[in-house]
Amino acid sequence: MKAIKNIGLILCFIGFAIFTGSIFTGKNKVSQKTFDTWAKQKVKSAFFIEKAQKEIVAIELSAFELSHRIREIAKASNTYHKSQKKIAWHKIIPLKWNKTSKDFIYPLVRASATGWPQQHPGLFFWITFGLAIFGGTIAFAADYKILGKAGIKNNGIFQHSATNRGPLGILAFLFFVGFYVVLYFFPNFLINPIAAVNPLSKSLSGNESSQWFLYGFMYCAVMSVFAIRMFIKYRHDNYQILRTAVVLFFQIAFAFLIPEILVAFNKPWFDFKNAFPLNYTFFFDWNIDNLLASGNMGIFMLVWGILLTVIIVPVMVYFYGKRWYCSWVCGCGGLAETLGDPYRQLSSKSLLSWKVERWLIHGVLGFAIIMTLITLYTYFAEIESWRKIAFGISVYDVQSSYGFLVGAIFSGVIGTGFYPILGNRVWCRFGCPLAAYMGFVQRFKSRFRITTNGGQCISCGNCATYCEQGIDVRSYAQKGENIVRSSCVGCGICAAVCPRGVLKLENGPEQGRINPTEILLGNNVDLMQYINRK
């Protein structure tokens, strides 16, 4: 069995190695036609076009060299135009590290790639994703025998370098962060993997694959493979099995397949489960316009989106706690509970991190609300989004800084990239504005709680250690107190790892949900009475 696991790991590693290596391979040849189409959309400067015509058209270049030349030509062109007496500002090409590659360079690199993966996308798909998925699946499936009888399988977690911030953990951290940086800011280097999923994209929506399609595909694939790990690791625990299956279903169906199929039918790409304010672009002018222009379906999406946030989310949180979303439906949660599960023990439980968490998450919620309010104000007041409205800032500025700081850096690069350092759920715990909103409902008006089973707690600390949200579960359990914290996403692992059967996630009457402290069952002295008398 160990051998099978190792073969699986090797295959998986080969798949990833080819995937990563493909970034540095492949050829591009910009045809005249491709260049003209691109230049027409993106470039106003004749200087740029003339120079580019000589330096990049009809020449075989690597993606790196092509990207580099485009940037250099743009710089030269900008210098030229800035040296003129009257500067033609519309001819200046904006050069920003986080925008130019993806908005300006990527489309040309994508359209001009001619390498081997472009010619054999199917085969390239199988030797990268195919190998990684197959290898990962058999490596985890082998655990069924290797891990032995069903039960809690946490042996060696803090002694293994991958799960204890050791060298392997650091390597995973660098890989994750690197992937997100490339995905968000330099998709021009992901041309080959994007080509690999092109046939799939075409068969689903009819469109060419983009970096976002690649991301969606990889997201589903990673979640599926790690879901197998969850099914085996927690095979004695129906709550974990069901929860993992459901969250995987919502990711594949609602976040991946349905939106692509909608596009095939000329409808807007729409994720029906992605609720505002997590879906922060929902009330952006372009989204509203897009939905309004999409007929009855668009109107339905608009109404659904509003109903989801205003009614469905809080009502469901009232009955079941925010876990119904965070641990059963949400894609971010889904990734955290699958790919992130091996890292859950790394979340900090200190009081300090709880303080930081409250400032950050409520800060992001405030940011999202203010941004949305001014967006809607300018939308209804019919002020263009690029017009400066106060302090020299336009609505567009606010939106793009949120998109950069929160959408890309916080939720992606830090939120997922830092799994091996700060634990999974970094984003869900410190950043997600929807989690903050649901947290208020869960804390103050909900039937959900984690019940502490009387006096059975032995303060061992497994519950708190394996709480991905960094809740010091033990501090409540050892006092016989129920846990009603706003940040709890109801993953249920505290209850699973408890060796004494102390914790149970349940929905019950509001009365008796928050129980007084310092009365432990079996202790016939009512200490609370004494404390109250003081």
Place this chain on the structure above:
Amino acid sequence: MDHFVIIGNGIAGVTAARHIRKNSDVKITIISAENKYFFSRTALMYVYMGHLTFKHTQPYEDWFWKKNMIELKEGLVISINTTNKTLQFTDSTSINYDKLIIATGSKPHKFGWPGQDLKGVMGLYHKQDLEQLEKYAPNNKVCKRAVIVGGGLIGIELAEMLRSRNIPVTFLVREQSFWNGVLPAQESEMINKHILEHQIDLRLGVHLKEIKSDKNGQVSSIIIEETGEEIHCNVVGLTAGVTPNIDFIKASSIDTGRGVKVNRFLETNIENVYAIGDCAEQHEAIGQRRNIEAVWYTGRMMGETVAQTICGNKTAYKPGHWFNSAKFLDIEYQTYGWVFSERNKTENEGYFQWKHPKEAKCITISYDKKNHLFLGINTFGIRMRHKVFDKWLSEKKSIEFIMEHLADANFDPEFYKLHETAIVAKFNTEFNTNITLRKKSWKRIFSK
């Protein structure tokens, strides 16, 4: 300002300190020779197994003590002078106290086996035992086999620990079946089987004769009394129970037996000296409890109680209905009320038992044969709600009532398969009754 000194920073001592702080502004000092900061010794096994780091076993962050003005002193007390109210430390320093709480816990029980002090022979109680284990059994190359002597809760934990690093384990148990002085046969046998499934070499009905040494004074093998068999090993775990850790008190004027003798208010024979936790011995047992209770939660309760008394609100220790829990490898065990083994139960105690046909799950309910009064329940692989059983015990419910309302008591995680219907069906057949299981009711669960 009065100075309250607590010897021992385990759950009893620390709970006492926290509750004294809630009720008064006196100066509090906790003395420990084991570790500066309080940790949960029940979690030591998880440190060795890699589930936790040692830091995770500390329920309070390091700043907690200063913030609550509880002084932590590291040192080993060697004598108590109750006349001058001073404590002597091994480094010949001393401190004075106005009130003293002894909460020194237990130490592993040794029976005077030849070789019991060799290198590689250890108990599993103190933080230092864990360090010893890391030294002598870091992996299965250094430790080719370990022998565990004593089949109780600590023994099986030590076996699980060593197996987590794939170290072969031989487990010597005096009884004919694991822990059958406490557990009914059905459950004891289920655990025997489970131990074997974890590739532990379980030897039932055997005693340790002696531990043999190599030329460096380290364990090399053990000899079994009954068969004379020699088992080569590098580590011997002595887990034949614990005994109060009170040797340094014996010379003082404080009255001791096996433990420090206390009355219901946890007061010793000397004024202003109290004893709590594992090291305290009640003059008379409370209910069917033992005079000395080495259990986590009783330490905590005694800590809470003595804090009331010491702060002027004289309060008797009343631990209420017996309960406990443990985990045997993968099988969780809970108990509420009293279920005695066949060996120890009285004539009028009857059992109702149910066992899952395939999985490692079973229950035993003990009842009074004369009036069908519910006496207690053991559950294996099924979690139960403490609050509900505590109430049923106080209200002296009948076994039939328990059956009818069993769904109220289940505490398994959501979506777990429930077995109440099967349990009640078996009861109806055996007792010729016609009980229908009632649906779980929050109203009943929360009713006072």
